[in-house]
Each structure stands twice: as C-alpha cells, then as structure tokens.
Amino acid sequence: MxxxxxxxxxxxxxxxxxxxxxxxxxxxxxxxxxxxxxxxxxxxxxxxxxxxxxxxxxxxxxxxxxxxxxxxxxxxxxxxxxxxxxxxxxxxxxxxxxxxxxxxxxxxxxxxxxxxxxxxxxxxxxAKLTKSTQSNQKSNDQQIHTTDKGKKDEFLIPASTCATKIQRLISLVAPTNMTVVILGESGTGKEVVARRIHENSDRSSRPFIPVDCGALTQELAASELFGHLKGAFTGATSDKKGSFELANQGTLFLDEIGNLSYENQVKLLRVLQERVIRKVGGEKDLPIDVRIIVATNEDLRIAMSKGTFREDIYYRINEFQIELKPLRENKAELTDFVAFFLHKANLELSKTVKGLDDEVWNIFNSYSWPGNIRELKNIIKLAVLMSDNDMIEKNDLPNDILNPQEWFKHNNQKENSNSSKPKSLILKDVTAEAETQAIIEALSLASNNKTKAADILGIDRKTLYNKLNIYDLLDR
CATH class of the missing domain: 3.40.50.2300 (Response regulator)
Known part of the structure; x- marks a missing residue:
C-alpha cells in the first residue's frame, strides 16, 4: 500500500x-x-x-x-x-x-x-462521487445517501463538496447558542438546515418551532410571536401562547424574517436584547430562553439600505451565516437528490420506478430549477405517478420543465384566446387582472425569487407578498 x-x-x-x-x-x-x-x-x-x-x-x-x-x-x-x-x-x-x-x-x-x-x-x-457518476449513466444503480439511520426518510446529505461544507458549518455552530442566519432562495432547504442545527444542539429534546414571517399580517404578528391575553383585542376570547413561549428552552426558526413589519421588528429587537417577551394586552415581562435561527431569500443589507430592515436587528442576529446554493449552481447534487426523492415517491405511491432514462437526465441537467430542491421533489413525485415503466421518460414530465420558456407565453395566448368573451370593465377587476399578469411575468423573469420580482415591479417585498396572497399566487 x-x-x-x-x-x-x-x-x-x-x-x-x-x-x-x-x-x-x-x-x-x-x-x-x-x-x-x-x-x-x-x-x-x-x-x-x-x-x-x-x-x-x-x-x-x-x-x-x-x-x-x-x-x-x-x-x-x-x-x-x-x-x-x-x-x-x-x-x-x-x-x-x-x-x-x-x-x-x-x-x-x-x-x-x-x-x-x-x-x-x-x-x-x-467512492460516493464515483458511484454517483455511474448512477447518472445507469439510473438503476442509484444509491440513496441519508443523514442517519433513524431519519433516512427526512433529510439527505448529498455526496458533494458543497454539502460537506454545510454539514461542517452545522456541526460547528450547533453546540453554541449563536443566532444563525441561513441565506438561500426559496426551496433550497433552509428549514432543513435549521432543524439539523436544532437536532445537533443541547436543545434537541426541546421544541423546534418554525414561523413563516411572510405569512404573518402586521396586525397579528405580535400575537403569533409573543401571545396575547383574553380580551386584548376583538376576537381574543382566551389567552394564547406565542411562538417564543412555545419554543422556550428550544429553538425558534423565523423564516423570511425580512418580511416582518417595522413595528414588529422593534418588538423583536427588544426580545433579542433583553430575552423577555410581553404578551399583547399584558403588563408583565416574561423571561424566555430561546435559540433563534432566521432565514431569508433576500439580501438584508439591501433591505437596510432601503430602510425596510433595521440595522440594529441585522447586527444582532448576524452572528453566524450559512449560505445555501441554488440547485442550478450545484448540479453535482442532482443525482443524489433524484435517488432520494425517487425512493420516497416509490414508497408513497407503491411504485417500483428504478430511475431516469438518458433523455430525462439531459433535461434535468439543462433545466434551471427555479424552485430548487422543492421543485425537484414535486417533479419526481409526479413523474413516478405518471410512469408506466420502470424508468421515467420524457413523456412523464410536466410541461413546466419541458418548455420552461413557453409556459408563460402559453398562458398569455390563453388569455388572448378568451378575449372574445365578455370581460368586466369594473376598474377594480381590470387593475387586478393587470397586476396578476405583471406579477406572474416578474416571477418568471426572477426565477421565482420574490425579492428580485419585487424590484422588477418597483414595490417592496411586503407589498408583493400581500398581493400574492390577495390574488392566490403564493403557491406559484
């Protein structure tokens, strides 16, 4: 030797x-x-x-x-x-x-x-890289790599240099109480990383509470985060524990933190500084012991320059950063994720699909994956359902991935083909239709990145999220 x-x-x-x-x-x-x-x-x-x-x-x-x-x-x-x-x-x-x-x-x-x-x-x-390369050529030899035996159906650590670095950062910061900022586009697995940090920390036996700040309205955010007392406002028929209280001695994950209103950012800063909360309608401070992990798909420094995110909060939470690459910049992980999601889809749908044929692999490798890992998971599940053979073929894939540039054109043509039908001339309806189309086109140009789409539209992220909710576009 x-x-x-x-x-x-x-x-x-x-x-x-x-x-x-x-x-x-x-x-x-x-x-x-x-x-x-x-x-x-x-x-x-x-x-x-x-x-x-x-x-x-x-x-x-x-x-x-x-x-x-x-x-x-x-x-x-x-x-x-x-x-x-x-x-x-x-x-x-x-x-x-x-x-x-x-x-x-x-x-x-x-x-x-x-x-x-x-x-x-x-x-x-x-050895894994060699095996993954062979798997790309022979899909039926694909191997599933999981984080550990007990959770093989939950998480995946791909056989890539990038994934190894992320795992090292998780191992380094997990035992500490440092606040972690996880950066990455939608669908890159920010919550998965947050859970991995929690599970490798001394707080692993305590609660992990995720909160989607993008879904919180300005009026209800304080109640959701800090709780409220009975009678604090109309509809408060009983006392309620907020997310901070529910996560006491555990970990609170604040996803899309940049979407919090300025007023609620001020309240959050007080919690970060003093480690106490005050319920809506309450007069007493309650001490809390919470590890905070936040995530964002926007550059908070740009938000600070625009005045939409407070500098004091940024410097308070930015103790440790983990940045997740989008799938289009990390295609080396495609093979492992395909094998992982294929295995899960087979179990869930009671199918025995072995892999992807060469034509599908070529499509996957050339596709930009705007929805990242989440999009890949959904497409694999759909393709497994559609497949009549032991290999996924081109005909099993949705049109979104086969003709990504034609998808929005198709919708525009569909709208035009219905132009002969009577349309509402009420100004509110016309405005809503125009805004919906503009938002869809902006999201397409921005590869579904909400921050970039908001910049294209000339509005802030909070306004964009409100309109996505109003026009039922949140899942787009």
Missing part, C-alpha cells in the same frame, strides 16, 4: 521537525515548507494527500492559503494550525473549505486522528 504524503507549512522549524518525525514514525511521507508560496509550489509539482498549515505565515495568512490551495486542488484536505481560539476565524476557515483547525499547543496524537479522519472522509467522498 502506498504511503500518504503530508505537506507541513510552518515557519517554526522546531514544530516542522517534531511533526515530521512523528508522522514518519506513523508511516507517512512528509514534505516541509517554511513559507506559503514555497508550499504552493510543492502542491503544484508533487502529489500531496493532505496539507497541514500554520494560520500565520511570513508571506500569507491562513485564509489566503486555503483559497490558493483549493484553486490548485479543490479536493485536497487542509488542516489549519492557529495560536488563537477565535470562533469567527474558525468559521471563516471551515467556510473556505478547510477540513479542521487546531489551536496551539499542538498534540501530535490529536492531529494524527484528524489526519486519518480527513483522509478517510476523502476516500468515502471519492
């Missing part, structure tokens, strides 16, 4: 020699570089299996080294040594793609375990 080669990059000669002797005794080949550029040259010219680098080098820092190494070999495992136990620094290191970071003083046995873990993980990922 060939020995693995470790590259140690550190300007401390004593540390380099200590680690070199230790790893050689443990059956590794070892290369040494005392500067960043020297190390990068070795990576370019020689076969290196793992890099162990100091964060502070004479010519580069750790973040620059990670980026440079990944530009040469994106799969090369990197372990960073640092003299500072800084959570923010650790987050940046992991987010850029390092396998792990180690704080000084160095314990060689600890690093050896990490080296073995990194190499084993790389071996497993390589």
């Amino acid at each position: 060939n020995k693995k080669t470790i590259l140690i990059i550190d300007d401390d000669v004593d540390i380099c020699n200590l680690l070199k002797r230790f790893f050689e005794r443990n059956d590794f080949n070892v290369k040494i570089a005392f500067k960043g550029l020297e190390g990068l040259q070795i990576i370019k010219n020689e076969k290196i299996d793992l890099v162990l680098t100091d964060f502070r080098l004479p010519d580069k820092d750790g973040l620059e080294m990670i980026e440079a190494i990944k530009s040469i070999n994106t799969h090369l495992p990197i372990i960073v040594i640092t003299g500072y136990s800084d959570v923010n620094q650790a987050v940046k290191v992991i987010r850029l793609g390092a396998f792990e970071y180690v704080t000084k003083p160095i314990f060689p046995e600890e690093i050896l375990l990490l080296v073995h873990d990194a190499l084993d993980k790389l071996k497993v990922e390589s």
Whole structure:
C-alpha cells in the first residue's frame, strides 16, 4: 500500500521537525515548507494527500492559503494550525473549505486522528462521487445517501463538496447558542438546515418551532410571536401562547424574517436584547430562553439600505451565516437528490420506478430549477405517478420543465384566446387582472425569487407578498 504524503507549512522549524518525525514514525511521507508560496509550489509539482498549515505565515495568512490551495486542488484536505481560539476565524476557515483547525499547543496524537479522519472522509467522498457518476449513466444503480439511520426518510446529505461544507458549518455552530442566519432562495432547504442545527444542539429534546414571517399580517404578528391575553383585542376570547413561549428552552426558526413589519421588528429587537417577551394586552415581562435561527431569500443589507430592515436587528442576529446554493449552481447534487426523492415517491405511491432514462437526465441537467430542491421533489413525485415503466421518460414530465420558456407565453395566448368573451370593465377587476399578469411575468423573469420580482415591479417585498396572497399566487 502506498504511503500518504503530508505537506507541513510552518515557519517554526522546531514544530516542522517534531511533526515530521512523528508522522514518519506513523508511516507517512512528509514534505516541509517554511513559507506559503514555497508550499504552493510543492502542491503544484508533487502529489500531496493532505496539507497541514500554520494560520500565520511570513508571506500569507491562513485564509489566503486555503483559497490558493483549493484553486490548485479543490479536493485536497487542509488542516489549519492557529495560536488563537477565535470562533469567527474558525468559521471563516471551515467556510473556505478547510477540513479542521487546531489551536496551539499542538498534540501530535490529536492531529494524527484528524489526519486519518480527513483522509478517510476523502476516500468515502471519492467512492460516493464515483458511484454517483455511474448512477447518472445507469439510473438503476442509484444509491440513496441519508443523514442517519433513524431519519433516512427526512433529510439527505448529498455526496458533494458543497454539502460537506454545510454539514461542517452545522456541526460547528450547533453546540453554541449563536443566532444563525441561513441565506438561500426559496426551496433550497433552509428549514432543513435549521432543524439539523436544532437536532445537533443541547436543545434537541426541546421544541423546534418554525414561523413563516411572510405569512404573518402586521396586525397579528405580535400575537403569533409573543401571545396575547383574553380580551386584548376583538376576537381574543382566551389567552394564547406565542411562538417564543412555545419554543422556550428550544429553538425558534423565523423564516423570511425580512418580511416582518417595522413595528414588529422593534418588538423583536427588544426580545433579542433583553430575552423577555410581553404578551399583547399584558403588563408583565416574561423571561424566555430561546435559540433563534432566521432565514431569508433576500439580501438584508439591501433591505437596510432601503430602510425596510433595521440595522440594529441585522447586527444582532448576524452572528453566524450559512449560505445555501441554488440547485442550478450545484448540479453535482442532482443525482443524489433524484435517488432520494425517487425512493420516497416509490414508497408513497407503491411504485417500483428504478430511475431516469438518458433523455430525462439531459433535461434535468439543462433545466434551471427555479424552485430548487422543492421543485425537484414535486417533479419526481409526479413523474413516478405518471410512469408506466420502470424508468421515467420524457413523456412523464410536466410541461413546466419541458418548455420552461413557453409556459408563460402559453398562458398569455390563453388569455388572448378568451378575449372574445365578455370581460368586466369594473376598474377594480381590470387593475387586478393587470397586476396578476405583471406579477406572474416578474416571477418568471426572477426565477421565482420574490425579492428580485419585487424590484422588477418597483414595490417592496411586503407589498408583493400581500398581493400574492390577495390574488392566490403564493403557491406559484
């Protein structure tokens, strides 16, 4: 069996020699570089299996080294040594793609375990990637990758570098009480990530309460979030616990936080600062112990510049960020998600569809997936239902995916074909029809991104959500 080669990059000669002797005794080949550029040259010219680098080098820092190494070999495992136990620094290191970071003083046995873990993980990922590639060509060989045995029907961790990074960030932040901001378009799995954080935290045995802020009206948001007392307003016939109280000692997930009204943002800020709530109609503050995770598909910094989102809340919640890529930018995960949803659809519909034929794979790989993972799940389920064979074929797919650019044209033509029918000339009806068509076209141009669609229409997100609700377009 060939020995693995470790590259140690550190300007401390004593540390380099200590680690070199230790790893050689443990059956590794070892290369040494005392500067960043020297190390990068070795990576370019020689076969290196793992890099162990100091964060502070004479010519580069750790973040620059990670980026440079990944530009040469994106799969090369990197372990960073640092003299500072800084959570923010650790987050940046992991987010850029390092396998792990180690704080000084160095314990060689600890690093050896990490080296073995990194190499084993790389071996497993390589095997999965090979299997996934074969699955793309032979759908009947598709494999399902799940998070753990107990929850294989709930979550999926695809065999991709991007998914591995996300999982590392989840593992890093879950044990803390830091507030997490999850960024990503609709359908990318933001709530799934929030649940994973909760389930890997010390609060896992306590409630996880999701709240869709986009569905809260300004008038009822305070009641839904903080609760109310009997008689606080018309219709309050009994006391009610709000989401914060229901999530006490657990986790509260605020989805689409940017859609909260300014007034309710002020109330939320008080909760974040003082960790107390006051029910609508109440006079006493109630202490609460809640881990808060928020999600948004819009850039909150842009919202701040427009005055629709408070800066003080942004800086209060922005302790840790996890960004989820849209499926169109992460097609490497298609194979795993298709296999996962195919398995679930077969179970639910009592079918035995084995996979997708080559023509369908080509369609999937060229499609932009504006609805992301959620859209993929729905299309797979529909295709399994429609399929009469053991493979999903082109005829089993909906027209949305077969002719995505023609879908809205078809609806326009359909409207025009009905032009001979009598139409209401009441101004309110005409306005509603025009607004509905404009919203549909804006959503199409924005690939269903509500923030972009609102910008195209020249309105804010809150107004757009209200109109989506009025015109029954929320599910579009």
